[in-house]
Amino acid sequence: MKNLNQSQLIKRAQSILEQNRAAGYTKPSARLYPFQWSWDSAFIAIGYAHFDEQKAQEELLSLFKGQWRNGMLPHIVFHQKKGKYFPGPDFWQTDLHPEATRKPATSGIIQPPLHATAALHIYRFAREPAKVRHFLQVIFPRLTQWHEYLHRFRGGETDGLLYICHPWESGQDNSPIWDDSLRQINPNKNELPPYKRVDNQLIASDERPDDRTYDRYVYLIELFKAAKYDDRVIRRECPFIIRDVLFNSLYCRANEDLAEIARIIGEDARPYQERAEQIRKALNEHLWDANHAIYVNYDVVAKSAIDIHVASGFLPLFAGIPSQTRAAEMFDYLNTSCFCRLSDECYAVPSFDKCHPDFSPKEYWRGPIWININWLLCEGLMKYGFDDYVRRVAHSIIDLPAHYGFYEYFDPQKGCGLGSADFSWTAALFLDKIYHQADS
Ligand code: 9WN
Numbered sequence: 297m298k299n300l301n302q303s304q305l306i307k308r309a310q311s312i313l314e315q316n317r318a319a320g321y322t323k324p325s326a327r328l329y330p331f332q333w334s335w336d337s338a339f340i341a342i343g344y345a346h347f348d349e350q351k352a353q354e355e356l357l358s359l360f361k362g363q364w365r366n367g368m369l370p371h372i373v374f375h376q377k378k379g380k381y382f383p384g385p386d387f388w389q390t391d392l393h394p395e396a397t398r399k400p401a402t403s404g405i406i407q408p409p410l411h412a413t414a415a416l417h418i419y420r421f422a423r424e425p426a427k428v429r430h431f432l433q434v435i436f437p438r439l440t441q442w443h444e445y446l447h448r449f450r451g452g453e454t455d456g457l458l459y460i461c462h463p464w465e466s467g468q469d470n471s472p473i474w475d476d477s478l479r480q481i482n483p484n485k486n487e488l489p490p491y492k493r494v495d496n497q498l499i500a501s502d503e504r505p506d507d508r509t510y511d512r513y514v515y516l517i518e519l520f521k522a523a524k525y526d527d528r529v530i531r532r533e534c535p536f537i538i539r540d541v542l543f544n545s546l547y548c549r550a551n552e553d554l555a556e557i558a559r560i561i562g563e564d565a566r567p568y569q570e571r572a573e574q575i576r577k578a579l580n581e582h583l584w585d586a587n588h589a590i591y592v593n594y595d596v597v598a599k600s601a602i603d604i605h606v607a608s609g610f611l612p613l614f615a616g617i618p619s620q621t622r623a624a625e626m627f628d629y630l631n632t633s634c635f636c637r638l639s640d641e642c643y644a645v646p647s648f649d650k651c652h653p654d655f656s657p658k659e660y661w662r663g664p665i666w667i668n669i670n671w672l673l674c675e676g677l678m679k680y681g682f683d684d685y686v687r688r689v690a691h692s693i694i695d696l697p698a699h700y701g702f703y704e705y706f707d708p709q710k711g712c713g714l715g716s717a718d719f720s721w722t723a724a725l726f727l728d729k730i731y732h733q734a735d736s
Contacts (some may be wrong), residue, residue: 298331299470300698302730303530303661305697305730306345306389306727306730308335308702309343309697309702309722309723309724309726309727310700310727312349312718312719312723313340313343313344313351313595313720313723313724314431315718316718317333318349318375318376318721320354320357320358320375321337321354321355321358321359321373321375322336322337322351322355322720323341323720324336324719324720324721325704325716325717325718325719325720326496326718327532327559327715328381328495328498328499328704328715328716329381330378330379330380330381331373331374331375331379332358332359332362332372332373332374332387332407332720333371333372333407333412333725334359334369334370334371334372334407335371335407335408335410335467336720336721337355337358337359337414337669338356338410338411338413338414338424339357339410339414339668339671339720339721339724339725340355340413340566340720340721340724341353341355341414341417341418341724342417342418342724342725343388343721343723343724343726343727343728344418344561344627344724345414345418345420345422345429345626345728346421346727346728346731347495347731348420348710348729349422349423349424349427352414352418353418354412354709355427355607356415356433356435357383357417357431357434358373358375358473359373359411359436359690360438361373361375361397361400362397362402362547363393363397363438363441363442364393364396364397364402364445365395365396365397365447366445367441367443367444367445367497367507368395368442368445368449369406369409369442369445369509370390370397370402370403370404370405370406370408370412370462370466371403371405371406372402372403372696373400373402374400374401374402374403374548375400376400376460377401380494382401382491382493382494382495383393383491383496383514384509385401386401386662387491387517388401388402388404388517388521389521390402390403390404390464390525392521392524392525392657393524393525395528396525400419400440400619401628404459404520404521405461405464405465405517406446406450406465406518407464407465407467408465408466408467408542408543408546408547408548409442409446409543409546409547410546410550411439411442411548411550412443412520412550412551412554412557413549413550413553414428414555415431415432415435415439415553415557415624415650416553416556416557418431419431419432421556421559421647421731432557432560432561436554436557436561436563439554439557440554441487442559443547443550443551443554443568443571443668444511444646446458446547447571449527449528450471450527451539452571453462453583454645455574455578455581455584456538456571456574456575456577456578457539457544457575457579457583457615458535458539458543458544458547459531459537459538459539459540459596460538460540460543461506461516461520461530461534461536461537461538462513462516462517462520462536463478463513463533463536465540465543466538466540466542466706467542467668468508468542468606468608468647468658468661469495469505469513469660470505470660470661471608471648471661471662472507472604472606472648472654472662473536473538473540473593473602473604473605474536475654476595476598476602476706477535477536477538477595477598477602478512478536480535480597480598480661481512481515481516481535481536482511483511483514485511486727487515487518488511488514488515488518489514490512491511492734493503493507493678494516496510498716499606499715499716502658502659503658503659503660503715504585504660504712504715505660506660514582516534516536519533519534520534521612524547533648534561534597535597536597537596537597538593539582539583539594539596540593540596540611541579541583541592541593541611542577542608542611543574544575544578544590545579545585545591545608545611545612545614545615545617546614546615546672547575548575548576548579548615548617549572549574549611549614549615549616550728551568551569551571552568552569552572552615554568554571555568555569560626565664568583569681572615575615576615576616576617578590579612579617580617580618580622582594583601583612584622585601585603588605589622589625589626589628589629590605590609590626590629591611591612591617591689592604592605592608592609601627601672604648604652605629605634605652606648606649607635607645607646607647607648607666607669607673608647608669610626610630610645610673610676611669611672611673611676611677612676613626613673613676613677613680614672614673614675615675616674616676616679618701620680623680623682625710627677627680627682627685628686630645631685631713633650633651633703634649634650634652635649635650636708638684638685638688641710642652643665643692643696643706643708643711644665644669644670644685644691644692645663645665645669645673645689645691645692646663646664646708647662647663647665647669647705648662648663650663657707657708657710658707658714659710660705661704663708664705664706664707664708664714664715665692665705665706665707665708666704666705667692667693667696667697667705667706667721667722667726668721668723668725670689670692670693670725671725671728671729673689673695674686674689674690674693674729677689690729690733692706692727693726693729694726694729696713697713697722697723698725698726699714700713700721701709701713701717701718701720702717702718702723702726703716703717703722704716704717704719704722
C-alpha cells in the first residue's frame with residue numbers, strides 16, 4: 297500500500313474490521329465469507345482486545361449464540377440468511393440433530409478451539425478488568441461445555457487427543473496434509489446433490505481449492521446428514537478421521553487458558569490443567585516425527601502417520617508442548633530454505649514446505665503465508681526464546697499487509713496478496729502485533 301505511516305495503517309486495519317462488522321460480530325470478509333466463522337472470531341477478538349473491549353467480548357458471545365445444546369460450537373453461525381456463500385444455511389440441514397440450534401442457523405462441523413485463549417487475551421489486555429471479569433464468568437460455562445463436547449464426542453476419552461472429520465475442521469482446507477486421505481473418497485457426481493460454488497466466482501480459481509476437492513467436501517457433508525450429525529455414527533462411518541496437530545495444539549493451549557480463567561473467577565482449575573497435560577503427553581508420544589523434527593498428523597482410518605510437513609507442524613510450540621531440546625531440533629528445520637532461513641531474504645513462513653514438489657506459492661493452504669499461522673508460531677517461538685526468528689515472523693505479520701494490503705494470504709516468493717482483500721483476521725492480528733510492540 298502506498299506509503300502509509302503506522303498510525304494510518306492502524307486506522308486502515310480498524311476500518312476493515314468496522315466495514316466487515318455486522319450486528320455483534322465480524323465477517324471474515326464482506327463478500328467471500330458473509331457470515332460468522334468460529335476460529336476467525338477468536339482471532340478477531342484478539343485484535344479488538346487492544347482498542348475496543350466491548351466488541352472483543354461481543355464477538356465471542358455472538359459466536360456462542362450458535363452453540364448446540366450438546367456443547368458443539370459450529371464452524372459457521374448464520375445470524376441472518378442473506379449472503380452468497382456455498383454451503384449456505386439451508387444446505388446443512390442441521391435440524392436433523394435434536395440438539396442443534398435453529399435460531400441462528402449453523403453449519404454442522406467445527407473449527408480449532410481457540411476461544412478460551414481469546415477470552416483470556418481479552419482479560420489480559422483489559423483497561424477495565426472488573427468488567428471483563430464478569431464477561432469471563434458469563435463465557436466460562438459455555439467454554440467448558442464446548443471443551444466437554446470435544447472431549448466426549450471427538451475422541452478425547454481415549455488418550456486426550458481429538459480427531460477431525462472434515463478438512464474444513466482444521467481451518468486449513470486444501471492443505472496437502474489431506475491429499476492421501478481424500479484420494480480414498482471418490483464420489484460420482486450423481487451421488488452428490490447439485491451445488492454451485494460461489495468462491496471461485498469471486499476469487500481466481502488457481503488461488504482456491506479445485507472442483508474435485510469440493511466434491512469430496514460435499515460428499516462428507518452428505519455423509520454427516522445421513523448420520524443425522526450423530527458423532528458416534530460419523531466416527532464409525534466416515535472415511536476421513538484425522539488427528540490433527542494444529543487442532544490438538546490449540547486445544548491443549550485452550551485447556552491451559554481455561555484453567556487460568558477458572559482461577560481468575562474462583563472455579564476449579566484442575567480438570568482443565570490435567571487435560572492440558574494429558575494432551576501434551578499424547579501429542580509428544582503419538583504425533584512427533586523424530587526423523588524430521590516436526591509434528592505430523594495421523595490418519596486414523598489408514599492407521600498411519602501423514603508424512604507431510606506444513607507450518608502448522610511447528611504449532612505445538614504455541615502450547616509449550618515440545619521440550620527445549622525438541623524445540624531446538626524443530627527450529628533447525630524451520631530455519632532452512634524449506635521454510636525460511638534467517639540468513640536468506642525470505643518471508644516467514646510458507647504454509648507448506650517449499651522443498652516439496654507439490655508446493656504452490658498461490659494455491660490457498662498449499663504454500664502461501666497465512667497471518668494467523670504466523671501469529672500462533674510467533675507466540676510459540678517467543679515462549680522458547682527464538683528471538684531472531686520471532687522478529688522475522690513478526691516482520692511478515694506487519695510488513696506483508698503494510699506493503700501489499702490486508703489480504704487473506706500472501707505469496708511467499710513475491711509477497712503479493714492473494715484471496716480476499718480486506719480480510720478481518722489479517723487486520724486484527726496486525727493490530728495485535730503493533731500494539732504488542734508498542735507495549736514492549
Ligand atoms: C470454509 C473463513 C474461513 C477460514 C478457514 C479458511 C476458509 C472456508 C472456505 O475461510 O474456509 O470454512 O469457504 O474456504 O480456510 O480457515 O476460517 O475465513
